[in-house]
Amino acid sequence: MGVVVLKFGGTSVSSIEKIEKTAEQAIREKEQGHQVVIVVSAMGKSTDKLVQMAEQISKLPSKREMDMLLTTGEQITISLLAMALQAKGANAVSFTGFQAGIETERVHGNARILDIESERIRAALAENKIVVVAGFQGITHDGEITTLGRGGSDTTAVALAAELAALKCAICTDVDGVYTTDPRYVTGTIKLEQLTYDEMLELANLGAGVLHPRSVEYAKNFKIPLEVRLSHGETSGTMIEEVLDLENTKVVRGIAFEDGITRITIHWSRKEDMRVSKVFTELAKNNVDVDIIIQGITGLGHGNLSFTLKTAALLNALAVLEDKKGEIGYEQLESEQDLAKVSIVGSGMVSNPGVAARMFEALTENKVPIKMISTSEIKVSTVVPERDMVKAAQVLHDTFELEKA
Amino acid sequence: MGVVVLKFGGTSVSSIEKIEKTAEQAIREKEQGHQVVIVVSAMGKSTDKLVQMAEQISKLPSKREMDMLLTTGEQITISLLAMALQAKGANAVSFTGFQAGIETERVHGNARILDIESERIRAALAENKIVVVAGFQGITHDGEITTLGRGGSDTTAVALAAELAALKCAICTDVDGVYTTDPRYVTGTIKLEQLTYDEMLELANLGAGVLHPRSVEYAKNFKIPLEVRLSHGETSGTMIEEVLDLENTKVVRGIAFEDGITRITIHWSRKEDMRVSKVFTELAKNNVDVDIIIQGITGLGHGNLSFTLKTAALLNALAVLEDKKGEIGYEQLESEQDLAKVSIVGSGMVSNPGVAARMFEALTENKVPIKMISTSEIKVSTVVPERDMVKAAQVLHDTFELEKA
Incomplete structure (x- = not known):
């Protein structure tokens, strides 16, 4: 009792x-x-x-x-x-x-x-x-x-x-x-x-x-x-x-997906000018939630920063970034709408290094372009075009054989 | 303040x-x-x-x-x-x-x-x-x-x-x-x-x-x-x-009236048999609220008790009284429905003994039969036929000149 x-x-x-x-x-x-x-x-x-x-x-x-x-x-x-x-x-x-x-x-x-x-x-x-x-x-x-x-x-x-x-x-x-x-x-x-x-x-x-x-x-x-x-x-x-009982458990347990995603990319001509923390401080101050973040530096010394957010927050985010252009010091700003996030989730992933590769391969074979990738110990997320979201989810569900109990 | x-x-x-x-x-x-x-x-x-x-x-x-x-x-x-x-x-x-x-x-x-x-x-x-x-x-x-x-x-x-x-x-x-x-x-x-x-x-x-x-x-x-x-x-x-400021105040301040009243009268053949308290104890036990109560004893040694209650409570009251007939010891029970209570109210009444008399006179002159009377220091209530209630209220309002500020 x-x-x-x-x-x-x-x-x-x-x-x-x-x-x-x-x-x-x-x-x-x-x-x-x-x-x-x-x-x-x-x-x-x-x-x-x-x-x-x-x-x-x-x-x-x-x-x-x-x-x-x-x-x-x-x-x-x-x-x-x-x-x-x-x-x-x-x-x-x-x-x-x-x-x-x-x-x-x-x-x-x-x-x-x-x-x-x-x-x-x-x-x-x-x-x-x-x-x-x-x-x-x-x-x-x-x-x-x-x-x-x-x-x-x-x-x-x-x-x-x-x-x-x-x-x-x-x-x-x-x-x-x-x-x-x-x-x-x-x-x-x-x-x-x-x-x-x-x-x-x-x-x-x-x-x-x-x-x-x-x-x-x-x-x-x-x-x-x-x-x-x-x-x-x-x-x-x-x-x-x-x-x-991890032995009896599949590596991938479930697939999560979410549409209405936008990617914003900020370009700096010199990587020394990148005020990355300023970007996220200002966005947070204005209650803009950011999800996946990727930072890149090219061989030519340029710098760029990409991040995703819900499309509903896009106008607010752009207004903040334009308002603070001087302080952030960037050269150019671009955004891409109509994206989606598709993720595979499973605790067993941590000890199965090939999982992410199988995911990307399956998507590529099925002509789903991958725009961004983010990983954690129990998850791999990809950003794909919104029109491919359901197809991607189905492909991954089939690939990892989740229909089998 | x-x-x-x-x-x-x-x-x-x-x-x-x-x-x-x-x-x-x-x-x-x-x-x-x-x-x-x-x-x-x-x-x-x-x-x-x-x-x-x-x-x-x-x-x-x-x-x-x-x-x-x-x-x-x-x-x-x-x-x-x-x-x-x-x-x-x-x-x-x-x-x-x-x-x-x-x-x-x-x-x-x-x-x-x-x-x-x-x-x-x-x-x-x-x-x-x-x-x-x-x-x-x-x-x-x-x-x-x-x-x-x-x-x-x-x-x-x-x-x-x-x-x-x-x-x-x-x-x-x-x-x-x-x-x-x-x-x-x-x-x-x-x-x-x-x-x-x-x-x-x-x-x-x-x-x-x-x-x-x-x-x-x-x-x-x-x-x-x-x-x-x-x-x-x-x-x-x-x-x-x-x-x-009682000096500047009318003796009668207002008139209250209420319809839907019934009078119950209980008769005992010998006044010694009257169990009056038993009547009200039993009614109270059964949540019957009683209003005006009058007790009478005739020269021949008979006794009677009349009281008013809301007509809505009549069936409940009669059931209680019939159930307890033996203990209350009465001979006969009668009830009269379609009555109303009309009252004059005013604090000055206590020092103006003629007020009740003027009330009864006015009602009698206007052919309103008075069935019961009950008085307190600041109120005189009469029970009258329901059909005469509004007439009685109007007669009393006029008699005591309440329309004058």
């Missing part, structure tokens, strides 16, 4: 019917002999409705008051879910963020959890209750209501699982697990039974954004087994945990 | 537009040099929507979880109102019941306020902020969210006014004050400038239920001047306070 934390997102509690199904799912888990904590988000689109009301009042509402407003969403869900559990004969109690003892730093809209005072939850579990906790929200030491930002309910669930030394934290969602790649675009994909935390972090943008990277990092730090699974049903999902 | 507490009910904050008007009203009050605390209810019909969701889940949802659910309504209003105040350039902050330090007993759905820890409110007022507080809600010593029941936001406002030693507590609503009687039925009504607490308690069912009796009692106990006034506008309303 141990604690299991289940997290249900907004789409899993978007109606009374779904709240009732969520209650049934929790009761099934309890009947397996576990102590059950459920973390829930606001119902479906209810947060959007609250945001729209705020926007009618102010273009830039205070973040403190936005937190005050938005935290009502989860409070509605927890009370209705507790009622549904009770109506089905279960003993249940709901807790807001402050009642659950989720103490955060005082940063409205994007607070980090500092501590969890779990006495009330432990007492309720000891009374055999199913405990329903509002995700996404916390309270500061001086009683201010905060929210945890994007992926906040996942973070609440994983943090509670860590605090309660839970057997696992199940993220219950509208997909039944993490796939080798996105089944909407590539044929032959299969659901992965297991992944390491690092692999999951690299694949985080797969599977309809199933898991927020922050919660995966949290789970990794506290060694909490994570499961990604379907909200309402009995099929098992994908387990994310540290220890994998 | 002092504190003013303003309370706005659900109809006064039922839309973004009305919330913005409420913000303007609060800013006007602040510009007069006051420290301003605003207490608000949930927006318009939003509470009803939450109740409907709960009813879909359970016929009898737990009161604790209902409190958890319903308190989100005011939390939405306070955040939006604080945003509206800030958008109009005012310094403002919102507080939930627990942040405002409103500690209640642990009775879900109908808790009483035990104490207010007003440090946070005082600190915010000292920082020149307009403080927006969620009405109707509180928190127990051990962190459970409670609601105050009907009229709860009025109670919050008056309790805060008492705690902060406010200059006044203004109940801002959709009527511009308390009238001599209900203007929808009687001609010649005028708005009263002043009333005593006791008069207001007697007139509490006038003016579309403007004030809940509990909040008036609270104001009386703590000597907080109450004002009933229009939410959005600059006209002054009706002041309710202890000291009145």
Whole structure:
């Protein structure tokens, strides 16, 4: 017997019917002999409705008051879910963020959890209750209501699982697990039974954004087994945990891809003039996120720097770079849009040096031009033309035989 | 300079537009040099929507979880109102019941306020902020969210006014004050400038239920001047306070009336058998509220007891009385429906003994049969046929010349 934390997102509690199904799912888990904590988000689109009301009042509402407003969403869900559990004969109690003892730093809209005072939850579990906790929200030491930002309910669930030394934290969602790649675009994909935390972090943008990277990092730090699974049903999902039987595991576990990428290249006529750190300092100051970075110096003493960013951030980035041209000291600036990033991910890669070569070879054979390359211990990323993205993903899925379990 | 507490009910904050008007009203009050605390209810019909969701889940949802659910309504209003105040350039902050330090007993759905820890409110007022507080809600010593029941936001406002030693507590609503009687039925009504607490308690069912009796009692106990006034506008309303210049005040201040009344009469053949206390003990046990009570004993040694109650409670009352016939020991039971109560109210009545006589005379002259009479120091109530109710109110309004300011 141990604690299991289940997290249900907004789409899993978007109606009374779904709240009732969520209650049934929790009761099934309890009947397996576990102590059950459920973390829930606001119902479906209810947060959007609250945001729209705020926007009618102010273009830039205070973040403190936005937190005050938005935290009502989860409070509605927890009370209705507790009622549904009770109506089905279960003993249940709901807790807001402050009642659950989720103490955060005082940063409205994007607070980090500092501590969890779990006495009330432990007492309720000891009374055999199913405990329903509002995700996404916390309270500061001086009683201010905060929210945890994007992926906040996942973070609440994983943090509670860590605090309660839970057997696992199940993220219950509208997909039944993490796939080798996105089944909407590539044929032959299969659901992965297991992944390491690092692999999951690299694949985080797969599977309809199933898991927020922050919660995966949290789970990794506290060694909490994570499961990604379907909200309402009995099929098992994908387990994310540290220890994998690497001998029986493929070198490449999954393929991630992302469109809407632009590459910016900056040219300096003399490599001595390159103010590379200035480039990224200025971009960061203006909230431009940069992904892959490559720096080159030609034999003639010229210098160049290429980096990718989301195309949505391009205008902002160009404005910053042109504004700071003098300080950065560059000669010429060019950008290429309509690119995509395609990556292979797998923990076994570190001990299999030929993997990157096989990747490039497969792409080249299939006439996919490679614009940029970036590697880490468990990942190789390539930048390719956007129109070739899906083909590249399919070629790599086939090349590394991911369709075989 | 002092504190003013303003309370706005659900109809006064039922839309973004009305919330913005409420913000303007609060800013006007602040510009007069006051420290301003605003207490608000949930927006318009939003509470009803939450109740409907709960009813879909359970016929009898737990009161604790209902409190958890319903308190989100005011939390939405306070955040939006604080945003509206800030958008109009005012310094403002919102507080939930627990942040405002409103500690209640642990009775879900109908808790009483035990104490207010007003440090946070005082600190915010000292920082020149307009403080927006969620009405109707509180928190127990051990962190459970409670609601105050009907009229709860009025109670919050008056309790805060008492705690902060406010200059006044203004109940801002959709009527511009308390009238001599209900203007929808009687001609010649005028708005009263002043009333005593006791008069207001007697007139509490006038003016579309403007004030809940509990909040008036609270104001009386703590000597907080109450004002009933229009939410959005600059006209002054009706002041309710202890000291009145009685010399310049009419004996009769207002006329209250209420339909849907039934009289039950119980007959005993021997007055020795009358178990009067048993009657009311059993009715109270079954939540039947009784209003006017008259007990009579005839020369022949028979006994009878008449009392009024709301017709809606009749079936319940008859079932109780028939069930307990043996213990109460009565011979016969009869009831008369389609009655109404018409009352004259005024603090000056205590020193003007002829008032009741003038009332009965006027009704009799106008062929309104009087079924029952009940008097207090500041009120005379008569029970009359329902069809004569409005006529009786008009006759009395004319007789006591209430149309004259």
